[in-house]
Amino acid sequence: TDDGLTFPYSGTWLSVHHSKVPDGEKCTLVNETKWQYYGTHNIDGNLTLTWTHQALTATHINIEVWGYQETGDSYSENWFAKWEYLYTLARETPNTGTFSFIPVPAKANYSTWDFGILRITPSTYSDGQSNTPSIWSSEHALAWHLGEDFRNDPIAWATAKCLEWDRKEEKLPNFLEEIIDCPCTLSQARADTGRFHTDYGCDIEKGSVCTYHPGAVHCVRAIQASPVYAAGQQCCYDSTGAQILTQDSTGGSTPDRGHDWGSPPFMKPPRIPGFSHWLYDVISFYYCCLWSDNCHFYMKNRPSSDCRTYRPPQAASAFGDPHFLTFDGLNFTFKGQGEYMLVESDLTSLRVQGRTQQAHFPNGTEAQVTGLSAVAMQENNSDVIEVRYSEDLNLEVLLNQKVVNFSEQRWMDLKGLFLHSTADQKITVMFSSGSGVQIRGSGGFLTLTVLLPDKFMNHTQGLFGVMNGNTEDEYTFKNKTTISVNASPQQLFEFGANWAVENGTSLFTYDTEFLLNNFFYGEKHNTSFLPVFFPYEDPADPLVKEMVLVCESDPFCRFDVLTTRSLQVGNFTRLSHQNHKQLVENLKPVISCGWLDHPTNGRKDGTNYLLGSTIHFICNQGYELIGSKEIICQVTGVWSGDIPNCILRTGLLASTSATSLHRLSHRGRKRNHPAKAEGRL
Known part of the structure; x- marks a missing residue:
């Protein structure tokens, strides 16, 4: 004071x-x-x-x-x-x-x-x-x-409150145009952990008790508030994995004027954590939807964003003896001993560094291979997060070189990032750029996944390569020279060694004698360590028979069993590889043709607007359907067929001549419900 x-x-x-x-x-x-x-x-x-x-x-x-x-x-x-x-x-x-x-x-x-x-x-x-x-x-x-x-008369009282809120909303700025679009599918939403996180009010892992979103099985929230108005995004999905839109259901995805987690500087409305969200987005739902039959007012002011501008992130992973799967889909094995730049970007000064240590055979002797033992990261001038194995093989998280205790909380708002830990020790770091890093322990080694939004295209380098959709330049050295994607393991070893962390740029903590001697004072890449490049698979080896049962055809699993003589290590590698392949599958881009209204005096059958989806139209009794009875979402992102209209049967000829039918592909459809283009705030 x-x-x-x-x-x-x-x-x-x-x-x-x-x-x-x-x-x-x-x-x-x-x-x-x-x-x-x-x-x-x-x-x-x-x-x-x-x-x-x-x-x-x-x-x-x-x-x-x-x-x-x-x-x-x-x-x-x-x-x-x-x-x-x-x-x-x-x-x-x-x-x-x-x-x-x-x-x-x-x-x-x-x-x-x-x-x-x-x-x-x-x-x-x-x-x-x-x-x-x-x-x-x-x-x-x-x-x-x-x-x-x-x-x-609680209904009349709530109705008056709802109308008062609606009038206030009309005077407030439009926040919808600056919030991130929702992922198209539930799989995408759960996989994009750098930008979205589970909404605990509708969590499929907790039984999908979705009080505010009937019909949904899972909702996620955008992690970062929007840049100007500090607004939030919420996306909800049904049991088929499709996004629910408020234009179709009161259980649909609803954006938030006040981000539930708040936003710096926090003390100014509508940036107050939790409270601003309650004031603008929760209590108003009570008044309009729970306590009275006026939910149309709420949905008018909180229309869903569809997913037509959503672009999933790219994923890269490292696991086992360490095997690297790059953003562009190439994979290789690099068994250097030291500290290395996994990915860095000039876009946000993102740096993710990995430390590898020598693996051990089950009998305790050292094997000629390595695995990830620590990962450190920072973006711009954010706090530095490090995840490592301690000397007693427990997972530790360090914040600016000090161990963090997760015993009382799983979420931390930190400088430039959010930090989340689960009970099974999966650590997620979510930077303000939307980049995400996930780390979990697996059999004495770390498994790492990095997710980067598409704005990082052509802005990365390191062991995870150049993220640009082209595998030919994946093995790019610091001096921008490259080697072939068919390079030998020895050549790849040289490539990996080139990305050793330079002195003075390390993000790691050296707080034990072992770390000081082996990594701080020692070489960042141990040139005297020569790993096994081609492990021998002896058909007479009893371990090989067990390996085939555990690994099946997974090459990384087989490699690690042979080099570590551990079926457990091989199994962890196999599971990590499967998880990465599933993640990449879940993050595949999906084409959306956007929301489609039902015709006046008619109805539609179908609320899925993704590629291949079919919408059927039916007119009410006494009306004739003019246009397409069914339309399909095409690969071009537009609907096939003509806009359907329902006209009175008695006026069919006269009405047809006055009805202008336009191809849906030529419609300048707005991002949300056209009728709400001006008044949706």
Whole structure:
């Protein structure tokens, strides 16, 4: 508070908020029971609040209601977030961990506070006092504490709220044109981990309980907020893997005016993590869709983006004794010992470096092959992330050369990146450019996958090659000379050695005597280490027979079994290779012809708009169909056939002469529903 005069110390701290913590993993201090529906649909009676009473040492507690608002001129310097104590719900209540009550309308008028949070504090503190030991609930709708106007007719009350929100939306800037398009399929969405992540409110791994998206089995959110308006994107998919659009279903993909995870500088609306999203995109859904039959207002302001401009990323992987599969689809084996540049880009100063260490036979002696033991990365001036095997063969994550503890949180918002860890120790780093890095441990070696958006085309070099769709220049040296794609293993060894990390440019941490002696003071490429280039496969070797059963025809698996004498290592290699091939398959580009409306006085059969999909059209009784009864999405990205129209049978001849039929391929279709082109905000 005084620029460090009385406290001249500095440090770092990490922040996490609820939106990044999946249900079941969050530290559940308060559990709400039907709060969001209380007073609607004949839901009433007791509400029960529970908490972990050991979190507070007090014998008696107070329960407070807090509210959140954003006020002022939208998207300006005069736009402020307002977080305020409203009133105390209960005083001097025993700290038993549970409190049941029948809600009554608040004494003062708090109808302008749409949502908020409950706070539990020791009774010794005054109402609304800051800097107190506290337990907070999740945010939720505050309708349960409202007055008689809500309780007498909650549908009319919610309708009025919905219309008020709709009027406000008309005055706010259009954020839709700057958000990223959705992936075309569920497979793409789950594979593009550099730009999209699971929406825990609709997670196929958790049973697909999709309250806000009926009919969906899985949703993802764009990791990065949009550049100007800090908006978010949400994409939902049905059981067939097709994207659901709001033009077809209320369970469709809905973009967000406020990104659920917020965006720097965070303190300015609509960039407040979680809260801005609740204010503009969640509570409005309650008013329009859950509490009243006005969902068309919500869908008008939150129309789905289709996938016609979506371009999947390119993937490269390294695993086993290390085998490299490049962005352009070439594969080779490089068994150098040292630290190497796997990929670097002049586009964003992205650097991903890998360290290899000598493998061991099952009896503990050293084998003449290596494997990835650590990976370090940075983009522009972001934090540096390193993932490595510790001396006791546990996976460690280092943030700026210090070990990170994931025991209490799985998500971290860091400088220039997001960091995510799963319970099975799969580490994902998501940089602000949309590039993603995935690392997992597999049998003592690391398996690495790098995903790069297509803007990195012709902007990469390193062991993963030049990403440009051309394999002929994959083996490019630092001096831009190349060798043939049919180069021998010895020539490839020279190529790999050329990409050794230069002194002074290493991103790695050298915090043990072994790392100092072998990598910091030692050569970045150990020229004295000569690996096995051609392992011998002896038909009489009993291991070979077992290898055939484990590896089948996988060449990388067979290679690693022969060089390490370990079926386990070979099996991990086989699984990593399969995972890469499946990832590449999932990320294949998909052609979309875009959303198609049903004809007036008719209907359509089909909501899949990808290549080869067929849409059938049927007119209502008493109407005649003019145009194509069915159309197919073609490889050109346009629909076949004519625009269908449904006209009255009695006026067939006169109407036909006045009806202009245009080929769908010549229509200047807008990115979203044409009728919403001007008013969709």
